[in-house]
Amino acid sequence: MSLAAPFTDIFGSPPTALASAPGRVNLIGEHTDYNDGAVLPAAIDRYVSVALAPNDGSAHRVRSTRFGDTTERPVGDPKRDDWSDYAMGALWKAGALGWCTGGMDVLIDSDVPDGAGVSSSAALITAILRAAADSAGVSVDPADIAKHARAVENDYIGMPCGIMDQMAVGLARKGTALALNTRDLSYEVVEIPAAWTFMVIHSGIRRELADGRYSVRFEECRHAAETLGTAALCLLTDAQKDAVAALPDTLRKRALHVTSEHDRTLAASAALKAADLDTFARLMSESHRSYSEDFEASTPEIDALVADAVDSGAKAARLTGGGFGGCIVVLVETAIAEAWITAFLDRHPGTWRV
Numbered sequence: 001m002s003l004a005a006p007f008t009d010i011f012g013s014p015p016t017a018l019a020s021a022p023g024r025v026n027l028i029g030e031h032t033d034y035n036d037g038a039v040l041p042a043a044i045d046r047y048v049s050v051a052l053a054p055n056d057g058s059a060h061r062v063r064s065t066r067f068g069d070t071t072e073r074p075v076g077d078p079k080r081d082d083w084s085d086y087a088m089g090a091l092w093k094a095g096a097l098g099w100c101t102g103g104m105d106v107l108i109d110s111d112v113p114d115g116a117g118v119s120s121s122a123a124l125i126t127a128i129l130r131a132a133a134d135s136a137g138v139s140v141d142p143a144d145i146a147k148h149a150r151a152v153e154n155d156y157i158g159m160p161c162g163i164m165d166q167m168a169v170g171l172a173r174k175g176t177a178l179a180l181n182t183r184d185l186s187y188e189v190v191e192i193p194a195a196w197t198f199m200v201i202h203s204g205i206r207r208e209l210a211d212g213r214y215s216v217r218f219e220e221c222r223h224a225a226e227t228l229g230t231a232a233l234c235l236l237t238d239a240q241k242d243a244v245a246a247l248p249d250t251l252r253k254r255a256l257h258v259t260s261e262h263d264r265t266l267a268a269s270a271a272l273k274a275a276d277l278d279t280f281a282r283l284m285s286e287s288h289r290s291y292s293e294d295f296e297a298s299t300p301e302i303d304a305l306v307a308d309a310v311d312s313g314a315k316a317a318r319l320t321g322g323g324f325g326g327c328i329v330v331l332v333e334t335a336i337a338e339a340w341i342t343a344f345l346d347r348h349p350g351t352w353r354v
């Protein structure tokens, strides 16, 4: 739906810019992005769209098509743990970059579920930054938008995420995956073979990145890296790899996951390019085992869903995103995909297709 007409109805004049960004699913490469490693996310066919315009006032007015009222907050208002924080953070950054000077009116429409680990917040922040730049007549490189969007999460929201989600929602296209090196932001867009289908299924367990467990893992990785004498846990020398075994148990397990996940992700990108389904599937399964046992970011319910997905004919499945709930991503041969998911959802009433 175009937001121009509803925006004009609500705020009294037309928007100066419209923009949108998709959600994303990570195929493999979990918690590698803030450790200078590889990731392989793909866009999903769900979008956050925004319309905006300057309002000549000193407050931002933010409205979502999901809720019936407009939230009004002063320019520069700090985070207050409200749904409008992501919009406020994006506008704060747009203001700091000179893309808006006073208050802005923003209308948001989204079918990207939140709390599902499919980057609804990165998509919202990215869409607002794109629209704000466009409204100011500024042309911005997508990688720079991604860096600004990450800064909103890190500095305004207080979530110490890496840059995978922001790069994915800014650069991935439907039907492709983004093989991204998070150290230098070089990337390759890789076609997903037509015979492969990635299904995204919500486990029914809601997750909140800001609930603290993500940050605990972030700190554990930082601690492990410091102890090993590096800033890049994914890029250890042979001597540093040998030293992993001597880390305290928790740090050792976190480091084992992150370093092996980086290697798996590089191998998975190569397998995707070669359309090597069996290798890709094996790497996804190993990734889930590592994420669950070494990184301890899964739950027994999610482990059971992953196991049943494979037992019932999927090639592989794994928990995707920041961990502790949200979605699994399942690799199924396209020929059986629809029949497979119908039967799977029937067997697991609390789950749904994203």
Ligand code: GLA
Pocket (backbone or CB within 6 Å): 026, 029, 030, 031, 032, 033, 034, 161, 162, 163, 164, 165, 321, 322, 323
């Ligand atoms: C969240 C974060 C990302 C990344 C993933 C885990 O989505 O926002 O930066 O760390 O978790 O891979």
